Amino acid sequence: MTEIQKVAGTAFVVAEFRNDENQEAHPLYRDPFVPLFLDLESKKAADRISRSFPPVRNNVRLRTRYFDDQLRLQIERGRRQILILGAGLDTRPQRFPDRDVAYFEIDAPTTQAFKKARLEENNIDPNTTYIGADYVTDGMLDLLKRNGFDFGLPTHVIWEGNTMYLDDAAVCHILSDLMGRIASCSTSFDYFADKVIRNETGDPEITDVVGRFAAMGAPWTYGIDNLAELAARCGAKVLDCVTIADLHRTFWPGQPLASPLYDYYSLCTVHNAASYCCRRRTAGIVAKAPSATSITNALVRRRSMPQGIQFTGDYEVTALQALIPGGWYIGFACKRCRQHFAILSDPTETGALELSGAATFSVTCPNCETRSQYSARELVQFQAAQGGPSSTA
Numbered sequence: 374m375t376e377i378q379k380v381a382g383t384a385f386v387v388a389e390f391r392n393d394e395n396q397e398a399h400p401l402y403r404d405p406f407v408p409l410f411l412d413l414e415s416k417k418a419a420d421r422i423s424r425s426f427p428p429v430r431n432n433v434r435l436r437t438r439y440f441d442d443q444l445r446l447q448i449e450r451g452r453r454q455i456l457i458l459g460a461g462l463d464t465r466p467q468r469f470p471d472r473d474v475a476y477f478e479i480d481a482p483t484t485q486a487f488k489k490a491r492l493e494e495n496n497i498d499p500n501t502t503y504i505g506a507d508y509v510t511d512g513m514l515d516l517l518k519r520n521g522f523d524f525g526l527p528t529h530v531i532w533e534g535n536t537m538y539l540d541d542a543a544v545c546h547i548l549s550d551l552m553g554r555i556a557s558c559s560t561s562f563d564y565f566a567d568k569v570i571r572n573e574t575g576d577p578e579i580t581d582v583v584g585r586f587a588a589m590g591a592p593w594t595y596g597i598d599n600l601a602e603l604a605a606r607c608g609a610k611v612l613d614c615v616t617i618a619d620l621h622r623t624f625w626p627g628q629p630l631a632s633p634l635y636d637y638y639s640l641c642t643v644h645n646a647a648s649y650c651c652r653r654r655t656a657g658i659v660a661k662a663p664s665a666t667s668i669t670n671a672l673v674r675r676r677s678m679p680q681g682i683q684f685t686g687d688y689e690v691t692a693l694q695a696l697i698p699g700g701w702y703i704g705f706a707c708k709r710c711r712q713h714f715a716i717l718s719d720p721t722e723t724g725a726l727e728l729s730g731a732a733t734f735s736v737t738c739p740n741c742e743t744r745s746q747y748s749a750r751e752l753v754q755f756q757a758a759q760g761g762p763s764s765t766a
């Protein structure tokens with residue numbers, strides 16, 4: 374690879390950070406393909422970025438797990454096309470192959486040619502339709518149409534590590550096109566709070582890392598302060614939203630948060646709610662949880678469908694921290710303070726799911742911090758009245 378520069382070059386830095394997890398004994402994910410793309414040049418570029426600010430590496434590890442979980446969940450719900458915008462060296466078509474699911478990737482032709490060649494040299498099926506183009510300026514919808522994308526199929530879009538390089542007009546244009554033209558579409562993306570972009574966090578390390586990306590020719594130019602407002606403007610509804618700090622507490626409990634950046638970096642999934650799709654329409658939903666699992670694991674393992682969710686096993690769960698006003702949630706009434714708090718967003722957004730099973734849930738109320746055990750019979754569905762971790766039913 375030649376010198377790592379500009380936004381296209383960030384794909385190599387991200388791939389280096391993503392590869393860190395392969396060294397862990399109990400990894401959040403495995404990516405056996407990503408080492409194919411790495412060399413001394415990419416290592417040097419990644420080290421340059423992270424030397425003074427190691428937390429940036431964990432951002433990628435945690436966010437990879439989030440995007441993986443959402444992808445699994447959406448495929449389980451019946452999504453048949455996966456579109457990866459600004460795919461870089463994403464290997465999900467290799468890591469999540471499914472004969473019923475077609476992958477499409479858009480990125481710079483040079484990045485795609487390099488990636489395809491490295492995969493094929495190693496006898497690995499690219500398993501994707503590569504579209505070498507700029508999805509903002511080259512007309513994303515026409516590009517998709519010309520490349521056999523089916524706008525009628527339930528689709529999930531992965532838009533990872535991209536919004537920070539765009540601006541409000543481009544983000545809204547792309548999101549509106551996705552939501553308006555694809556009959557049933559969910560989209561996961563990550564974003565910084567606007568104060569990171571404006572260098573207003575007051576944290577010198579964050580300011581430094583912002584400067585390092587700018588020096589690479591890939592400045593962060595866009596942040597989001599009000600996700601619900603952006604989503605509404607683009608014809609989307611927010612299904613899920615967490616910060617890196619939330620994921621850090623879930624997956625690495627007890628480990629101190631190394632940087633305030635984790636609170637300023639969010640991951641979300643929005644959808645156009647046009648139709649809710651489900652692969653298994655007749656079977657019940659069985660959530661198999663090992664003895665102590667996190668809420669994100671629970672999200673992955675549950676099998677959701679419009680009619681109901683059946684939980685089995687014992688769950689260690691984390692209450693959702695930020696509820697979207699008006700959104701429907703599944704949770705409990707705290708045994709001490711009686712406030713309702715959520716553990717899952719209701720995928721149907723109706724509050725009319727059938728909840729059943731013989732599961733137990735251990736969870737700490739975010740309002741009074743009382744830790745209690747609940748049975749599946751105690752699950753409640755409620756609509757959030759206001760933002761915050763708990764709400765009245």
Ligand SMILES: C[S@@+](CC[C@H](N)C(=O)[O-])C[C@H]1O[C@@H](n2cnc3c(N)ncnc32)[C@H](O)[C@@H]1O
Binds near residue numbers: 458479480508
């Ligand atoms: C930070 S990397 C992230 C890559 C990948 N999504 C991941 O998380 O591993 C950003 C990628 O988005 C691509 N990208 C950014 N804006 C783009 C655009 N308008 N059209 C096509 N690709 C774009 C860049 O070329 C680069 O590969």
